[in-house]
Amino acid sequence: MNNFKLTKNAATRIKELQKNEEIGSLFRISVLGGGCSGFQYDFSFAKEINNDDITFCDFDVNYLIDKTSIEFIKEGSLDFVQELGGSFFKIENPNSTASCGCGTSFSI
Numbered sequence: 001m002n003n004f005k006l007t008k009n010a011a012t013r014i015k016e017l018q019k020n021e022e023i024g025s026l027f028r029i030s031v032l033g034g035g036c037s038g039f040q041y042d043f044s045f046a047k048e049i050n051n052d053d054i055t056f057c058d059f060d061v062n063y064l065i066d067k068t069s070i071e072f073i074k075e076g077s078l079d080f081v082q083e084l085g086g087s088f089f090k091i092e093n094p095n096s097t098a099s100c101g102c103g104t105s106f107s108i
Contacts, residue, residue: 004029004056004065005077010089011059013080021045026055026062029078029091031069039072041091 006014014027026049030042046064049055053064065073076093 003075004070004073006056006058006061006063007077007079008059009080009082010078011061013087013089014061014063018045022047026064028053028064029069029073030066031072041073041089043089 018025018027022045025045025047028042028044028046030044032040032042034040049064050066052067054067054070056063056065072095073091073093074095076091076095079090079092081088081090
């Protein structure tokens, strides 16, 4: 099963960001090659749903993860963290064996 979840904080932040996007845009979570640990997370908005996208919904937020990316982050979750040093999206990825200090790249 391709389980993935948003936290309430992440959903709230996505809703805030969506106000600045075209109506109907969906939040997209992707895993890309690169970064200091081999893979990196990417967050963007998409106007169209691709053939390989899976649509998820948490806290009334519809979002997309493509079939390749979900294999790297399945059973994980997306949170929005606010700390003294700044605020950012953070993926809790149980499939990751290592990550870098920036928190946006990981290895399997």
